Amino acid sequence: MAALPERPESWIRVCPEGLFVEPAGIYIDPVRPVDRAVVTHAHADHARPGNRAVLATAETLAIMRQRIGPAAGQTQQAVPYGEVLRLGEVDVALVPAGHVLGSAQVVLTWRGRRVVVSGDYKRRLDPTCAPFEPVPCDLFVSEATFGLPVFRHPPTGHEIAKLVHSLALFPERAHVVGVYALGKCQRLIAELRGAGFDDPIYLHGALVPICAIYESFGVPMGELRPALAATREEMRGRVVLAPPSAIADRWARRLPDPVTAMASGWMRVRQRARQRGIELPLVISDHADWDELTETITELGARQLWVTHGNEEPLVHWARGRGIAAEALALVGFDEGGEGEPPPLAGEEEPPTGDVLPLSAPEDA
């Protein structure tokens, strides 16, 4: 009997360059330079420099150009959400993943079979990007950053209220919040604005350009001020956002007696927060928590599941227990190095590289 052409293994496979879709001739989020790449979103471990042709949403391409300049791709093709393109023999569409501005799932249809590659995603509401769109499929390729049942993010409003309460309790102290430059930063700002917080928010220099891109795509940020230009006195009782590497380092010394906060899904585990010397952990994540992961898999009805980057094993165990053919997909190049912040502005901070905990946890969570 001939191999069934529709079995996903026969047309999608893991190569050293990344996930390769053979009948379309494309790699999804390749980790090495390739001829044709589809990029789900602009985080550094998904959007790497040096590919020839790059297909992504306009938002993702704009952020990539800001971060890596011409290396974002020799030819760049912006595709709106939902538009179906024929690449080789495969129908390809990008649909919202709800992770950060411009983030997309890749929907691949070939010979009547459908595969959805999620990239990174979340299900809860995020005022800065389009919500995750569930697309029923035969094979779902899911991330598993928080693939352990202890990770269940609390309501975002609860965490925002914690920050606002601390500002009231310690009005003489700046509140410096560690955020990832792409996504978490803008979401935290938007959530604060949504909660009625209209004070100016102070930014580390590394966060400014992406906030500007968000605004150019119609996501309002309210009044933002560069922290570098502010006096110590002025920042008392203020919210100051900075990359995680800067919040407890020399950069933060300009701040008046700062309360050190961090917005990340990893803050759910106390020991993680304490190891980093965080005084105010805010459990806010751009990745699906355990309930979102399992509910999404159930909702999509996929009979086959490939699990990538994160805690694959528990999610595979869970899915197999429900009769889903689940595999852990060993994609190299994700997670280990963290989100990979862009290089700092000259003189503003020391390079953050290497100053991460020796944990196997991705840092963009």
Added chain:
Amino acid sequence: MRTFAALLDALVFMPSRNGKIRLMADYFAQVPDPDRGWGLAALTGALSFSAAKPAGVRALVMERVDPVLFGWSHDFVGDLAETVALIWPERPGANREPTLSEVVEALGAAHRGAVLGLLERWLDALDADGRFALIKLITGSLRVGVSARLAKTALAEWGGQDVDAIEEVWHGLTPPYAPLFAWLEGRADRPAVSEGAGFRPLMLANPLEDTDLGALDPVAYNAEWKWDGIRVQVVARGGERRLYSRTGDDIGRAFPDILEVMDFDAVLDGELLVVRDGQVAPFNDLQQRLNRKQVTARMLRDFPAHVRLYDLLFEGPEDLRGMPFGARRERLELWHARVAPRRMDLSPLIPFEGWETLAALRAGAREAAIEGLMLKRADSLYVPGRPKGPWFKWKRGALTLDVVMMYAQRGHGKRSSFYSDYTFGVWREGELVPVGKCYSGFTDEELVRLDRWIRNNTVRRFGPVREVAPGLVLEVAFDSVHRSTRHKSGVAMRFPRVHRIRWDKPAAEADRLEMLERLIVE
């Protein structure tokens, strides 16, 4: 329950004492009676529920969660209570969230078999922080870095009263302390000063500076040895027996051998020691007895506790605190001769002529159990707090050693961007072995310079810790050295702190382990 859970959560992460005080004061201001009273009771360790055990909690969660997933989760999180709190699959809408009072009252009334059922219902109704607080509360280990004294200090700050004023009425009160809150809010008079077995705030001594001595008249002072144990207040009143630490924490449970011999009616001040065959054992031995919930017969036999008395505050109902030290001392000696309690002796007065003879005595005292001298004015009344003048502690000179910095870690709070905590080592056969940690003894300016040196000399990073090249010698001062099985080097130093930074000294000329071993007190 939600506010209490949020308070515990915030306290865990708050490094500074003042920050903790502000968090607790905010809680007392926000939360109504009787919830805040139960919260206060939990913080001061006044609540205990024996019916719920961690094993029961574990059994509950196992009924609901895949054991494989639970195992992976527990490995990742580490703490059982936290794992259960996070993983618990709640049934939304199943129950109304309980208040702290409901939890405390229901647990108090429930018989043993009903506790797990209650717990299950509450776990369903609470969120993850609430579940964590609940489990910590009922299994009796809050571990939020708050002593009873600190909770009372926060209460005092919020209520605009002196903490000792709260301490004086404390023992007459019971949770949830409604009359106490009423007084602090100005709605009622101060509760009656308790006559019972409460803690009486201690009189403390100031360190003696060398420049002080010339101004003091030796005739006016009594001298005693300063014993290397922990200060305790021995309280036996109206059939109740308590042993308090200097901060007012009740440590009696760890010292049944002392409680057992307190068949008298008095309040005494003294030093808790381990004494074997009349010899005071090193502080390390006493440490084996501290902070224990259970004391085994073996511990009682190997580390027998003892109180060396130096003051008498109450004899029967009579308050002696308004009498001069000399008179109290006479009463103490008479009382001790008459009652002759076991496991208690008197700290002898040291006769001396002038400061020179005393200084010579102090310099000659290398005995492990002696930290130095105490000077007490014969006419000093027993005044709570640390009045300047009547009492001095004159510690003997510290030991010093030249060590090499090996690792540096960032501090907390104001020091969170500075490498301020240092692990140091000494040489053994051409290698450095870590022998201790220190994080004090330098100025802010020196810290800036140390921080810069560390950043420029880092060889490896482990998260918040940096390993530095062996190139900086610190002269550390410390009180004593003991054998230790917990340290790789086999020794542990007591109170090491930076005495001087030897920017000038090559690391190779730092001290060797043998040097440290020679200073060990056996």
